[in-house]
Amino acid sequence: MLAKLRQRDYQILIAFIIVAAILAFWRPHVLISGLQRGSLYVLIALPVGIIYGILGILNLAHGEFMMLGAFFAFSLVTLTGIDPLIAMLPAFPAMFVVGIVTYRLTIKHVVRAPLNQFLLTFGLAVMLTEMANLIWTTRPRIVWVPYAASSATIGPITFGTFEFVYVAAAAIVLVGMFLFLTRTRAGLAAMAVGQNPRGAKLVGIDVERTYMMIFSACLAVLGPIGALFLIRHAIFPGVGGPFSLRAVSIVAMAGFGNLPGILVWGIGLGLAEAFVRSFRGWGGWADIIFFGMIILVVFYRSYQRRVR
């Protein structure tokens, strides 16, 4: 999963930097908006990638869990009046518990059973949305904090600054995950389980517990992420769906098990969307770009396989 960066990865990184530089001069807003929104995608996609790498499950309900996290933060904020940024803290353990319960009730029965998983996680997505509908109705909810609209001006460009929090958060989560997986015993155990669960059992790893902990941790991060999401977006039960879709697409494009790739493709998707939007009249295409990108990547990969 975290194999040493190959030459191709370096090439992609360089290409990335070149594109960023070009955008910085030609269409700086695309760079800023794309980076910010792409980081949000990365934040949601990273846990999906981890769950896939270690449990072998593609979680189609991840956006819906984020929606749950956002509603949790919303409830906390409206009931106690605390700032949503502070609500990030209790949101983590709350979603961790949700993760444990979900795992024990449902996921553990389909680990490494590919066909059933799709039905299960898809069913979870629908169920969570309906549940949220019953509890909170379809009416959009908002919270207002002045810093949500904070902005800065550099030369002729005025842009929003709050969403850089997403960029920072994505960096933190990525680095945190990397350190966890490669430097802690629990993390190394998780990687072992991801590579060979049978072998992991045979070296004394409690594989079942590892699955549960990793799944729950990946859901737990959606608590704080939901709180961050809430600050900038009106939330309603269906708000998570499009993000589930993008998260899964990004993980698929990165190539399963490739965490740094998720960063690249997530930001890439954000930039591509922002780029298309910057052209008057092309805005509508921006939100199906991810679809086009997937098709391209799939064709490219199958072509490569045939060539080999």
Add this chain to the structure above:
Amino acid sequence: MLVVKGVDIYYGKLQVLWDLSLQVGKESVGLFGPNGAGKTTLVNAIVGLVKPANGEITFGGRSLLPLETHRIIREGVAVVPQERELFPFMSVLGNLKSGAAYIPGARDKIDERMRFIFDIFPVLKERLGQLAVTLSGGEQRMLAIARSLMAGPKLLILDEPSSGLQPSLVSDLFRRMREIREKEGVSILIAEQNVRQCLRAIDRGYVIENGRVVIEDSAEGLAHSDHVRRSYLGL
């Protein structure tokens, strides 16, 4: 001291082991029999990957039946399955370390154990940084055995260790088995089809056919048994 007593095992409705009993003390024991006789099933049962319908499996006086695999491993039982079950994208070093990292008590002795391992399998020292998936079949087998030894187990079980190995490497392998037994004092249970070579590495052996023990004897006794000579030694 491993004691298997009166074990019946089913796969679904199909019974594969009947009233099976064996023991392994401070010795090397062989488990022989044709393909499909039930050797791997028995190994899986000892390690907790399969649960018997009846019977008892105890180790050091403690029943293994209610325990999950990772707990059985922590009791001091180590297994090298036929498929090796290495971590393909981890280095040789990483694989070795993983053998001890999750066993309380073994974690602090990693460096010491590695020295012992390199003594027995010097080639691993050369390949330390390579990914496990890049090793040859024989080297992977050695790595798997080495990994299982890292925890300093009391009982080492090997399932068909010679399968897929070049003939030249096979006798080499059994020589090392003897070496491990002498140096470590660890009990060994080897499930094998290659009886001739294995006989040199064991003290006692069982022959299983169609899920039942048909012969139990010392290595010498097995070597002179007519049945064994005909069916397994090609004589």
Add this chain to the structure above:
Amino acid sequence: MKKGILLIAVALLLASSLVAVGCPRPVLEEPPVEPIRLGAVNPLGDITGRQSAQGMKLAVAEINAAGGILGRPLELIVMDDEFSPAVGAAAIEKLATVHEVDIFIGGMASGVHLAQIPILAKHGRVTVWIGAASHLVEAAIAALPDHDWYFHLHPWDYQQVEGTVEGWAAIVEKFPQIRLDRMFVAYEEGAFGAAGFAISRALFADVTIEGESFTSAVFGGGDFRAVLRHAKEFNPDAFVWVGFDPDALGMMVQAKEIGFAPPVFLGTPPGWPVGFGEIPLSEAVWLYGMWSPELKGVSPEAAHFWWAFIEKFGEEPATYFAPLGYVNVKFVAAGIERAGTLERGPLIEALREVRFEDTAVGWPLTIAPSRLIRHQGFTRQMILQWQGGRQEVIWPFEVATAEPIFPFPRWEDR
């Protein structure tokens, strides 16, 4: 033993006589009066549909408390259309055949109503509908061989825009500092937004209009920065966004982010998120609406409705469908009263003549032909502005509750 049996027998006798005395005696009563049945189909899972039904119930309760209509009580049966055309159509059928309603009322979504029209036409009962704004529905009604039985109270989409053109012309005339020569319209890319933009373009003929589509937050969009930047470059007198409730916050926040504060900032979602008014960014945002809670200050009917609704349901009316549901029933009742009968012919005649000078939505109500159909009620929307967290009515001036704030205050000043 015998004594025991005797005691038990006496006890039973005593108990049964007590029960007999306590029981209400059957009295010879007149046969129950047959109620007048109103059948409504609303999206009950949504707040608009739910409160619309509540408004209807309030009106029914008031009318029945006053003795009913023609000596008969009103009975209201509400069914859920779940925003689904198939479910909505089936509900009409069921109301017609199983519940045998006399009159159809209610409604909200245009798409649902299109599926209901054939069923309504089949039964041909008097229908007074408060939903469906799409001109496609108007065309479908007009295409029927006969639609005399159909009354439509909700303004059609083109009427709403005509109203806003009329309103803005009046505002620009009364407040000369407000200009409307250049307009930028950001519209959500679906049917709702595109229709809104097309109609605006057609009706605001003397205005220079630029438009750009965006993906609404409802469908996973919500990033309007690019569109807002293009609007800023265009430097309009008025910026208009046509989208849905979840887009409201993002529009304001992102406009502030990029420093875009046109003199007129106008939003036209079907509804606004809860608590939008409390946000400082909402100040001086213009909006359209058929009604405002502030009308309770200038219209006696609106005030009566407001307090009666709160008393009965313990919640405030949140959308104009609440008073509209109320008016729906009041209108039907007035028609029946005037006709003196439920017979189709006379009833239609009577409904056509009903006139309300003041209603719970603040507009007077008369029936007149629209572009294509014979019986249209309300034809206009109001132009409102968020001020201090309240939706103040700016136009029509007869029911205005405040003067406009102009220009849109700078972001730094909030």
